[in-house]
Amino acid sequence: MNTAGLGLGQSKQNQQLSRSQLQVHLLQLALTSAISLLLMLKDFTSAYSAFIGGLLYIIPAAWFSLRVLAKGQLRSPKQILANVYTSEVGKVLLAIALFSLTFAWVSPLNGFALFTTYILLQLSGWYLQLKMNNRFQKL
Amino acid sequence: MAELLFIAVALLLGLSALAGALGVSLLGGKFLEGAARQPELVPLLRSQFFIVVGLVDAVPMIGVGMALYMLFAG
Numbered sequence: 001m002n003t004a005g006l007g008l009g010q011s012k013q014n015q016q017l018s019r020s021q022l023q024v025h026l027l028q029l030a031l032t033s034a035i036s037l038l039l040m041l042k043d044f045t046s047a048y049s050a051f052i053g054g055l056l057y058i059i060p061a062a063w064f065s066l067r068v069l070a071k072g073q074l075r076s077p078k079q080i081l082a083n084v085y086t087s088e089v090g091k092v093l094l095a096i097a098l099f100s101l102t103f104a105w106v107s108p109l110n111g112f113a114l115f116t117t118y119i120l121l122q123l124s125g126w127y128l129q130l131k132m133n134n135r136f137q138k139l
Numbered sequence: 140m141a142e143l144l145f146i147a148v149a150l151l152l153g154l155s156a157l158a159g160a161l162g163v164s165l166l167g168g169k170f171l172e173g174a175a176r177q178p179e180l181v182p183l184l185r186s187q188f189f190i191v192v193g194l195v196d197a198v199p200m201i202g203v204g205m206a207l208y209m210l211f212a213g
Contacts, residue, residue: 013182017189056204061193068189077174080185081167084192088163092196092203099204103211111208118204122197129190 014069020132021065027128028058028121035117049110053117056098061125064091148206155202162195 032054039047067087103109170188174181 013186017186057200060200064193075181077171077181077184080181080188081170084189085163085167088192088196092159092200095200096203096207099207100211103207111212115201115204115208119201122201125197126194129194133186133190 011073018065018069021069024125024128024132025058025062025065028054028061028124031121031124032058032117035120039113045108046110046113049106049113050117052102052106052109053114054121056095056102056114057118057121057125059098060091060095063094064088144209148210151202151206151209155199155206158202159196159199162199163192166191166195 032051035054036047036051039050064087067090068084071083102114166188170184173184
């Protein structure tokens with residue numbers, strides 16, 4: 001498939017996407033900090049567990065975004081697909097490694113606070129993506 | 140009891156992997172289909188593909204986290 005010369009809008013798209021992804025991750029970091037600060041009123045273990053839960057989501061997601069968006073100059077669909085697939089595998093492996101390290105090394109840990117924050121950030125990711133990319137609403 | 144725990148963890152991890160793989164591969168197939176049909180839309184399709192891949196793997200990732208928690212806490 002010849003797609004040479006079709007990437008004129010690609011760098012603009014890439015810039016917009018990078019900006020929106022950065023905003024999403026910063027908002028999620030702010031949300032994590034807010035939850036941790038609120039839980040600090042309850043107890044310290046819940047607070048740091050919630051913060052770790054947030055980081056467990058943000059670090060692999062940010063790594064995935066960085067890896068995909070850093071190669072924004074890719075033109076052919078095959079290259080783009082390969083890049084997204086390898087980034088996705090890396091994201092899952094990074095998440096598994098971080099979860100394993102957390103459960104092996106951090107003690108005591110409040111599992112409920114950790115997973116609540118983690119799931120909340122997943123949901124916030126869905127919501128923010130839908131809000132920031134209003135193109136989805138036309139689909 | 141430990142055997143049951145390992146089976147549960149294996150099922151959680153395996154089904155999460157299967158779900159994630161199915162979702163992402165279907166998306167990839169549709170992306171290639173769209174790119175072949177309208178090559179001028181590749182930049183737009185790429186953005187949408189990137190965003191939706193991030194959304195698709197959310198539930199499998201939660202499953203992976205739960206499985207590892209069960210494994211280490213149990």
